[in-house]
Amino acid sequence: MASLGSLTTMMFPAVLAESPLLLVATTVATTAFVAFLIAWLGHRLGPRPQEPQIPARFAGVEIPTWSNRPRPRDFFVSRSRGERIYYELHGVAPSEPHCRGLIFLNSGYSSHTMRPTYVPLLQALGDAGFAVATHDWSGHGYSEGLRCGVNAGLMLADYEQFVDLILASLDTLTLTPGAVAAASSSYSSSSSSSSSSSSPRKGTSGSGAGVRRRRRRSSKPLPWFVCGQSMGGGLTLLFAQRVWADILGRGGGVAGKGGSEKEPLLQSRYAPFGGWVGVATFFEPPAPPPAPILAVMKGVAALFPRHLIPKIVSGASIADECVWPDAERIAWHMTHDLWGVPGGLGWGKSVRSESQSQSCSAVPSARTMPHNSTNHFLANR
Amino acid sequence: MRWSSAAAFFDLSDRLKAATDSGFGVGFPMLLCHDPADQVTPFAGSQLLFDRARTDPAQKVLVRLDGGLHDLIGNESEAVAKHISNWADGAAAWASSY
Numbered sequence: 001m002a003s004l005g006s007l008t009t010m011m012f013p014a015v016l017a018e019s020p021l022l023l024v025a026t027t028v029a030t031t032a033f034v035a036f037l038i039a040w041l042g043h044r045l046g047p048r049p050q051e052p053q054i055p056a057r058f059a060g061v062e063i064p065t066w067s068n069r070p071r072p073r074d075f076f077v078s079r080s081r082g083e084r085i086y087y088e089l090h091g092v093a094p095s096e097p098h099c100r101g102l103i104f105l106n107s108g109y110s111s112h113t114m115r116p117t118y119v120p121l122l123q124a125l126g127d128a129g130f131a132v133a134t135h136d137w138s139g140h141g142y143s144e145g146l147r148c149g150v151n152a153g154l155m156l157a158d159y160e161q162f163v164d165l166i167l168a169s170l171d172t173l174t175l176t177p178g179a180v181a182a183a184s185s186s187y188s189s190s191s192s193s194s195s196s197s198s199s200p201r202k203g204t205s206g207s208g209a210g211v212r213r214r215r216r217r218s219s220k221p222l223p224w225f226v227c228g229q230s231m232g233g234g235l236t237l238l239f240a241q242r243v244w245a246d247i248l249g250r251g252g253g254v255a256g257k258g259g260s261e262k263e264p265l266l267q268s269r270y271a272p273f274g275g276w277v278g279v280a281t282f283f284e285p286p287a288p289p290p291a292p293i294l295a296v297m298k299g300v301a302a303l304f305p306r307h308l309i310p311k312i313v314s315g316a317s318i319a320d321e322c323v324w325p326d327a328e329r330i331a332w333h334m335t336h337d338l339w340g341v342p343g344g345l346g347w348g349k350s351v352r353s354e355s356q357s358q359s360c361s362a363v364p365s366a367r368t369m370p371h372n373s374t375n376h377f378l379a380n381r
Numbered sequence: 382m383r384w385s386s387a388a389a390f391f392d393l394s395d396r397l398k399a400a401t402d403s404g405f406g407v408g409f410p411m412l413l414c415h416d417p418a419d420q421v422t423p424f425a426g427s428q429l430l431f432d433r434a435r436t437d438p439a440q441k442v443l444v445r446l447d448g449g450l451h452d453l454i455g456n457e458s459e460a461v462a463k464h465i466s467n468w469a470d471g472a473a474a475w476a477s478s479y
Contacts, residue, residue: 101469109386117455124462130469148382150389152396223473227465229454230422234393237407237430241400244409274476275410275440277465280419280453283426284394298388305385322420323452 076165078138080157086142087135087162088113091126094170094222100129101223101274102170104163107134108230108282110148112141131222135162137232146306152235159239163226170222223274233281240276401433410440410472414453414461421451440475442468 075084092099103125107113113134125132137155139145228236289297320330401407411434415427424445431443444464449457 101473103465109390117452120458121454121462124458125465128462128466130465146383148386150383150386150393152389152393221477223469223476225465225469225472230451231390231393233422234397238393238396238400240409241407244407272473272476273409274469275412275472277412277414277468278427278430279414279461280422280449280451281413281415281427281430282390282393282422283397283430284423285390286420286423288391288394294391297384298391301384301388305383307384309382309384309387323450325448325450325456329456 075143076135076162078154078158079161080154081138081145083138083144083158085135085138085144085158085162087133089166090122090132090134091130094131098129099131099222101225102131102133102166103277104159104166104224104226104236105132105134106137106159106226106228106232106236107140108228108232108280109150110140111229112136133162133166135159137235149306150231152238155235156239156242159235160242163224163239167224221272223272225274225277227277227279228281229279231282233278234283237276237278237281240273243273397430401430407434408436410468410475411436411442412464412468412472413441413443414446414449414457414464415444416446416449416451416453418447419449419451437475440471 074088075086077083078085091103094102105113105118105122105125107118111117113136118134122132122134135158136143137145138151138158139147139149226236226240228234288294324330407430411431413427413431415422415424417424427443431441434441442464444460446453446457446460449460453461
């Protein structure tokens with residue numbers, strides 16, 4: 001006791017030594033703090049749980065197997081990080097004389113182009129005579145990368161690489177005809193109240209005759225466009241701005257920051273760039289915080305980039321009602337999205353796993369889509 | 382959402398503002414589809430992009446798709462495809478003119 005007393009006298013002010021109760025309380029508090037510190041460091045430095053994992057609550061929902069994974073040749077390796085980036089080619093082959101143009105289509109944050117959401121649009125654009133090239137952003141869908149990790153500079157570098165890859169091989173690309181139509185799962189509404197104009201498309205449209213009237217002379221270069229949804233809209237706009245600036249010598253090359261701005265774009269290849277389509281484009285967060293809070297947030301992001309923002313800070317996640325118009329449509333999307341696919345977005349700490357599990361439990365009899373791969377693979381490569 | 386992703390969205394927003402503020406930033410054909418009631422990405426962003434773009438008025442189109450909500454591609458795929466199809470020929474003509 002004497003040695004403990006002298007030790008505490010050395011460590012703590014005399015007032016503590018004279019008050020045993022205060023001494024005990026301080027010792028307990030210090031010990032608890034040190035234990036917490038050790039535990040926290042252990043958590044930070046120790047092995048991380050493997051991601052993705054199948055959440056137990058998804059049991060009973062059909063989850064495609066590993067055999068359904070995309071084939072290796074449907075990836076390209078990004079120069080920026082060495083990740084495998086997944087891509088698909090849809091619609092009319094660019095080499096076809098009646099092809100009206102090539103559209104690069106991309107999804108938004110936490111989404112991916114394998115979602116059934118995209119199938120009707122891919123079909124409609126193909127029916128209208130367009131070739132469509134899609135790729136999943138890094139960390140999204142089947143692409144590698146930190147799940148739902150966003151980095152505009154690196155994503156734009158990947159995007160530029162993808163556009164280069166496709167445009168450089170336009171003459172040799174051939175698409176598998178009809179793959180989307182065969183693999184798509186049409187939305188069959190049990191409710192007759194759904195209007196056909198607002199529900200996902202049912203089957204293919206009969207606009208092929210109109211396409212044939214718009215034959216493109218093969219000698220004419222194929223115009224190409226970029227199109228993106230939400231976050232993809234913002235990213236593709238920056239890319240378009242960079243292409244346009246490089247071709248016409250205007251603008252500031254803003255999009256190239258952090259990407260591969262040192263490599264000049266091939267101007268002749270990009271000459272027939274036709275413009276940009278933004279669907280529900282992201283431009284600014286709905287409620288940007290005040291500057292001091294934003295500065296703190298960026299500081300935390302620098303310290304803990306991979307960690308999820310606690311709900312108490314981020315608030316409620318986006319309600320499905322903001323995305324889809326009715327409960328039935330929400331349930332359809334929940335059960336038809338391939339979020340269960342390894343690498344898909346329902347895995348691990350995805351932003352959507354919570355709401356999807358709720359919707360699935362609410363609609364136990366909802367149909368699930370056998371995953372027959374909606375890919376359009378290159379036939380002759 | 383991850384901390385880094387949230388910060389990246391502000392970074393993306395800053396880049397977009399810089400790209401459009403310059404006055405020379407955007408001059409190519411553009412088609413914007415948006416639901417005015419979109420609560421995830423406000424319609425005002427598309428309106429601002431549309432207003433600021435120096436694109437020839439004949440080459441820029443802002444389409445209001447009421448009731449489409451945020452997943453316009455899923456909810457209004459036919460309308461989106463139709464607008465793209467209608468807009469693309471003019472844009473392609475623009476592309477062949479330079």
